[in-house]
Amino acid sequence: MHERDTNWARSFLVEIVVYAGLVAGYYFLVLRFLGNWLEWLFAHERRAYAGIALGLIIGQGFLLELLTRWLLRWVKHAREGE
C-alpha cells in the first residue's frame, strides 16, 4: 500500500471512531433526557413535535459533523505542536 493510502486510511479511521462516539453519545443523551418529552409532544403537540424531530435529525447530522471536524483539527494542531 502507498504511504498516501496508509495516511488516508489512518485519518479516515480516526474520523470514523470520533464520529461514531459522538453520534452514539448524542443519541443516548436524546433518548435519556428527551424520550418521554418527545412521546408527550407526539401525542399532544404534533406541530412542535414535527419541528423538534426535524431539528434533532438535522442537529445530529450537521452539528456533530462540525464538532468532529473541529476535534480533528484540534488533534492535528496538538500533534504539530509536539
Added chain:
Amino acid sequence: MIFPIAGVHIHPLYLIGVGFIVGVLGGFFGVGGSFLAGPALFAAGVPMNFVVGTDLAHIVGKSIVAARKHRTLGNIDIKLGLIMVVGTIIGVESGAQVIQALKRAADVDWVVGVSFIVILVGISGFMTWESIKTLAAQRRARREGGSLRRHPSGRDQSAVAHISEAIQHIRLPPYVKLPVSGVASISIWAILGVAYLGGFFSGFLGGGAGYIRMPCMVYLLGIPTHIAVGTDLFEIIISAGYGTFTHAVKGNVDILIALVMHTGAAIGAQLGATLTQYFVGPRIRMAFIPLPVLGALLMLHGLLSGHPGK
C-alpha cells in the same frame, strides 16, 4: 428496545446495521436508499405509515453528512441543486395527485408496484449497456492510443454523451451557466424538466427517487457523475426535510427510530462519500446497477406476498 411512538420492539443493532448499509449506498451513489430501508423497517414490524415518514427523517440526517463530505470534495453544484428543488417540489405534488386519482380508479398497489419494477429494471438495463460500452471504449482507446468521446463537461466519459450534448443545445431561454459542473450553457427548462421527472416519481413511487434523478442528471443534463451524486444529496436534504415535517405533523415519524438508524447511516455515509474519490464515473455507474434490480425484486416480493414494501 421499545420505541413507544411507533409502538414497536426492535433491536437497536438491527436499525444501526440497516442504517449503515443505506448510508454507504447514499454516500457513494447519492440515493436515499428508501427502496432498501423501507422494506427493512416494514419487516421489523414498523407500521407502513411510520415506515414512510421515519425513513424520510433518517434520509435527511444521512444526506447532510454525505453532502457535507461531498462539498469538501468539490462535488456539489449548489446553483444546479437550488434550481432543481423547484422542479422537484412541483413534480412531487403531481406524482401525489396521480396516486390520489389512482386510489379512486384502480388497484393502486399493483399499478405503482408494476410501474416501479418496469422503471427500475429499465434503468438498470440501460446503465448496464452504457457502462459496459463506455468501459470497453476506454480499454480500446488505451490500447489503440485513440480517445473516447468525452462527456460534455469534459470531466467524465460516456458512450451516450451525444444525448446530453443535444439537450445542452436546446434553444429555449432563459439559459444558465453551471461552472461547477463544467456546463457552459443550458436551458433552465431542461433542468426543471429533469427535476420534475425525479419529483414526479418521488411522489408517485415514494422515497427520494435518487435512483432516477442521478442517472438523469448524468445522461440527460451532462453533469459529471461525482457532481450528480453530491448535488442529488444536496437536493434530497431539502425535499426529504419538507417531507419529514409534513409526515411528522400527520403522525408518521418516530424520531427515536430515525436517530438510531442515523447512528449507523451517518458513519456509512461518511465512508460512502469518501470512497467516491477512488472511482471513475463509469465504475460508479456500473456499481450502481444492482441497486434498482434489488429494489425491483423487493417490490415484486411485496406484491406477490401481498405486502408492497413501499
